[in-house]
Amino acid sequence: MVAEAKEQQPPAARPQIKVEKAVKSFSGRVVVDIDELVLGDQPIEGLIGPNGAGKTTLMRMIMHSTPLDQGTVTLYPSGINGEGIVLSALPTHRMARHGVVKSNQVIMDFDKLTILDSLLLAVAQHKYEQPQRIFDEKRVYDESAARIHEYLEFFAFGDPTQFAGSAGEKKLLDIVRCLLLEPRFLLLDEPTAGLPEELTEKVMQLIRDLAATGTAVVIVEHDLSVIWNLSNEVHFMAEGNVVMRGSPQEIRKNKTVIEKYLGEGHV
Amino acid sequence: MNLDWLDAFLISGLFSVVIIIGLGLLLHLQLGLARIANFGVVGFFGIGMYAFGVMFVKVDWPFSEVWAFFISLAFGTLVAGLSGLLVGWLIADLDEDGVLVGTLGFATAVLILATTEQDLTGGALGLGGLKFPYDIGSVKANEFLWLIIVTTVVALILLYVGRVHRSPYGRLLIAVGANEPLARSLGKPAFRTKLWLFAVGSAGMGLLGALFGVMVRFLDISNLGIDVTLAAMVALVLGGTARVWGAVIGGFLTIGLFEIVVQSYIPFPQGWYGQAIPVVRQMVFGATLIVVLLFRPLGILGDMRRDKLMRSMHGG
Ligand SMILES: Nc1ncnc2c1ncn2[C@@H]1O[C@H](COP(=O)(O)OP(=O)(O)O)[C@@H](O)[C@H]1O
Ligand SMILES: [Mg+2]
Numbered sequence: 001m002v003a004e005a006k007e008q009q010p011p012a013a014r015p016q017i018k019v020e021k022a023v024k025s026f027s028g029r030v031v032v033d034i035d036e037l038v039l040g041d042q043p044i045e046g047l048i049g050p051n052g053a054g055k056t057t058l059m060r061m062i063m064h065s066t067p068l069d070q071g072t073v074t075l076y077p078s079g080i081n082g083e084g085i086v087l088s089a090l091p092t093h094r095m096a097r098h099g100v101v102k103s104n105q106v107i108m109d110f111d112k113l114t115i116l117d118s119l120l121l122a123v124a125q126h127k128y129e130q131p132q133r134i135f136d137e138k139r140v141y142d143e144s145a146a147r148i149h150e151y152l153e154f155f156a157f158g159d160p161t162q163f164a165g166s167a168g169e170k171k172l173l174d175i176v177r178c179l180l181l182e183p184r185f186l187l188l189d190e191p192t193a194g195l196p197e198e199l200t201e202k203v204m205q206l207i208r209d210l211a212a213t214g215t216a217v218v219i220v221e222h223d224l225s226v227i228w229n230l231s232n233e234v235h236f237m238a239e240g241n242v243v244m245r246g247s248p249q250e251i252r253k254n255k256t257v258i259e260k261y262l263g264e265g266h267v
Numbered sequence: 268m269n270l271d272w273l274d275a276f277l278i279s280g281l282f283s284v285v286i287i288i289g290l291g292l293l294l295h296l297q298l299g300l301a302r303i304a305n306f307g308v309v310g311f312f313g314i315g316m317y318a319f320g321v322m323f324v325k326v327d328w329p330f331s332e333v334w335a336f337f338i339s340l341a342f343g344t345l346v347a348g349l350s351g352l353l354v355g356w357l358i359a360d361l362d363e364d365g366v367l368v369g370t371l372g373f374a375t376a377v378l379i380l381a382t383t384e385q386d387l388t389g390g391a392l393g394l395g396g397l398k399f400p401y402d403i404g405s406v407k408a409n410e411f412l413w414l415i416i417v418t419t420v421v422a423l424i425l426l427y428v429g430r431v432h433r434s435p436y437g438r439l440l441i442a443v444g445a446n447e448p449l450a451r452s453l454g455k456p457a458f459r460t461k462l463w464l465f466a467v468g469s470a471g472m473g474l475l476g477a478l479f480g481v482m483v484r485f486l487d488i489s490n491l492g493i494d495v496t497l498a499a500m501v502a503l504v505l506g507g508t509a510r511v512w513g514a515v516i517g518g519f520l521t522i523g524l525f526e527i528v529v530q531s532y533i534p535f536p537q538g539w540y541g542q543a544i545p546v547v548r549q550m551v552f553g554a555t556l557i558v559v560l561l562f563r564p565l566g567i568l569g570d571m572r573r574d575k576l577m578r579s580m581h582g583g
Contacts, residue, residue: 096454134430161577
């Protein structure tokens with residue numbers, strides 16, 4: 001009964017994020033200065049631009065893991081015409097609860113925690129992580145073991161009770177942690193950098209599957225074949241602002257983009 | 268009960284060992300897992316001791332002494348927990364230096380308060396009138412029973428710490444200690460986590476302080492010195508900061524060796540006991556801390572072994 005009722009509902013609209021009058025500077029140098037930017041019009045959007053353009057900083061501003069000098073970031077969980085949640089007024093740890101999740105460009109890991117630990121941490125609900133809850137490990141594990149092992153097998157991880165060894169393994173772990181949070185708006189900062197080709201393929205496949213189920217994805221990637229392959233729309237960022245947006249084909253053809261960033265060889 | 272075989276020295280020596288182990292275990296949750304170096308252990312210990320003592324001695328209780336005892340004990344624990352909440356709130360966002368200054372400053376403030384609030388605490392003269400919540404005969408028998416009770420409490424703390432390692436809560440503490448920004452981005456409220464860790468740890472330290480006060484039956488500001496913090500820290504660091512049993516092993520090897528073996532069996536000149544021995548002890552502990560940190564920073568037991576633990580819980 002319940003399942004039937006669910007199936008008949010139209011799929012929930014994709015969430016969108018609006019960045020308004022957002023400025024960020026480091027020691028007096030303006031790094032991001034965006035008047036207005038809406039993300040999430042399309043299921044998968046690429047964000048490209050030269051090194052130092054401010055892509056990572058913009059993503060960190062959205063997560064509020066770096067404070068904004070001014071401006072606001074608003075999440076519209078069911079599209080831009082619905083109600084908004086001002087993300088820039090919330091602390092970082094509240095983002096995950098609203099489905100806003102980001103992977104990291106530089107490798108981030110918990111030393112001392114094993115692969116399995118790291119994934120169980122991601123899935124554990126807050127109510128199980130209280131000082132008085134000291135008998136809930138099995139419950140947390142049983143609730144999520146199937147999902148966790150699905151990912152572990154998909155990426156052919158080694159023994160999950162071991163520590164993540166290579167940089168690639170840590171990078172993948174970061175992505176899997178993000179996916180386990182069941183994101184509704186996923187920001188990926190160079191997710192496939194340093195990964196071998198077959199793993200890049202697998203990550204791309206997961207991103208496509210996720211987008212197909214209504215999650216909005218924004219991806220920064222230096223490997224432009226990933227961008228042309230995945231994105232429905234591309235934002236081109238330079239000197240702290242999105243200066244151009246369009247379909248992958250349009251952006252690829254554009255003279256400015258080619259001169260400033262891509263060079264003839266990439267196209 | 269015939270307790271002739273039991274030396275009063277041994278009881279008080281063992282009691283010190285047990286108290287320091289208890290404090291070391293609570294410190295382990297903060298320092299070993301969440302990597303917050305709390306240098307104010309004695310402050311929470313002292314606040315629990317004095318809140319309990321003042322409540323028990325100064326209030327004109329309308330009901331039996333046993334009730335008064337347990338209400339005062341709960342009060343001491345609660346006050347220490349609340350002070351932990353306050354200190355935690357002050358330091359949770361500070362860097363290591365800030366935490367050091369903040370916690371050390373708190374312990375100093377407790378000592379100053381206990382000294383200056385003479386009407387309540389007796390100041391430098393001390394506060395008498397504490398007693399055991401029972402009387403089973405000789406002083407020695409009462410003290411021995413109290414040793415057993417407090418050992419049980421500390422064993423329960425050990426059990427709790429062991430469970431924390433095997434629970435999602437322990438994993439959260441380790442994660443917050445290892446990489447706080449990453450933990451936050453995974454939705455973990457790092458600030459609140461540290462706050463409650465401090466509240467719970469401090470309540471436990473306060474309880475131990477009150478239990479200690481009962482044993483000595485006379486509250487004296489000399490019990491509020493930095494040497495308590497130092498002893499708990501040396502015990503933990505020597506045994507293994509990140510390990511459940513670190514404080515236990517370290518406690519026996521430091522306080523245990525010093526208080527029981529050295530003091531009882533090495534024939535120091537009689538005159539040394541009052542003045543010289545505590546100073547020697549402090550110097551030995553300080554030196555131990557330095558040597559351990561230089562040559563075996565993870566202590567005798569070494570580093571946390573999450574891989575082993577995960578295999579035992581979820582492997583196969
Ligand atoms: N924490 C920081 N402190 C100082 N400067 C920073 C910091 N983070 C980024 N920057 C500077 O901001 C600019 C944009 O960086 P970033 O957002 O990482 O660019 P992108 O991801 O597009 O390569 C760079 O010039 C970088 O040096
Ligand atoms: Mg970047």
